[in-house]
Amino acid sequence: MGYVHDTAMSQFVPPNQIGVSAGTWTLTVASNVWSNDRTAADASFTAYIPIPIPSNSVALKGCKLVSIEFMYLIGTAAADAFATFALYKDTFAVSGTLNSSAVVSGVTVDAAHDTSAERYAANEHRAVITLDTPVFIDNDEHYHVEAVVDCAGTTVFKIFGAIVNYTLRV
Numbered sequence: 226m227g228y229v230h231d232t233a234m235s236q237f238v239p240p241n242q243i244g245v246s247a248g249t250w251t252l253t254v255a256s257n258v259w260s261n262d263r264t265a266a267d268a269s270f271t272a273y274i275p276i277p278i279p280s281n282s283v284a285l286k287g288c289k290l291v292s293i294e295f296m297y298l299i300g301t302a303a304a305d306a307f308a309t310f311a312l313y314k315d316t317f318a319v320s321g322t323l324n325s326s327a328v329v330s331g332v333t334v335d336a337a338h339d340t341s342a343e344r345y346a347a348n349e350h351r352a353v354i355t356l357d358t359p360v361f362i363d364n365d366e367h368y369h370v371e372a373v374v375d376c377a378g379t380t381v382f383k384i385f386g387a388i389v390n391y392t393l394r395v
Contacts, residue, residue, distance in 0.1 A: 247268060248264065249263065259386075270373075276370070292354060293387055294388040302378075314326070
């Protein structure tokens with residue numbers, strides 16, 4: 226049996242697997258490209274981007290999370306605001322206690338999306354969120370990204386998906 230240490234693994238998260246907290250959303254296809262489209266409205270929402278990669282109970286094995294690329298479009302008009310992307314570590318509890326979630330520090334957003342004005346501009350976007358120190362995911366953990374967007378009245382927001390980049394060690 227061989228040993229695998231692949232530093233170039235990735236997992237696509239389709240638009241229908243990215244949760245949204247508010248608004249009217251429609252899964253749409255145009256020219257064979259799928260997106261989840263929000264009806265224009267002057268309101269805020271939070272996008273929940275899951276990171277569906279395997280975990281492992283053995284230290285330094287399984288998947289080491291490196292970065293997440295979020296692909297979206299803001300059309301018609303820029304959004305009013307776009308808080309920074311936040312990476313969260315969810316810890317699954319033992320019996321009798323609640324699960325917990327905490328923001329992960331040591332995360333860098335690419336230079337084209339490191340200010341709110343860059344994130345909410347009317348344009349096509351591929352924001353890259355990178356862990357300064359990549360982490361192996363334990364079997365009682367999960368990671369997710371949250372993006373908080375405040376849309377203007379005519380802002381059209383489309384989610385095309387995300388790409389999770391990681392190292393696989395098994």
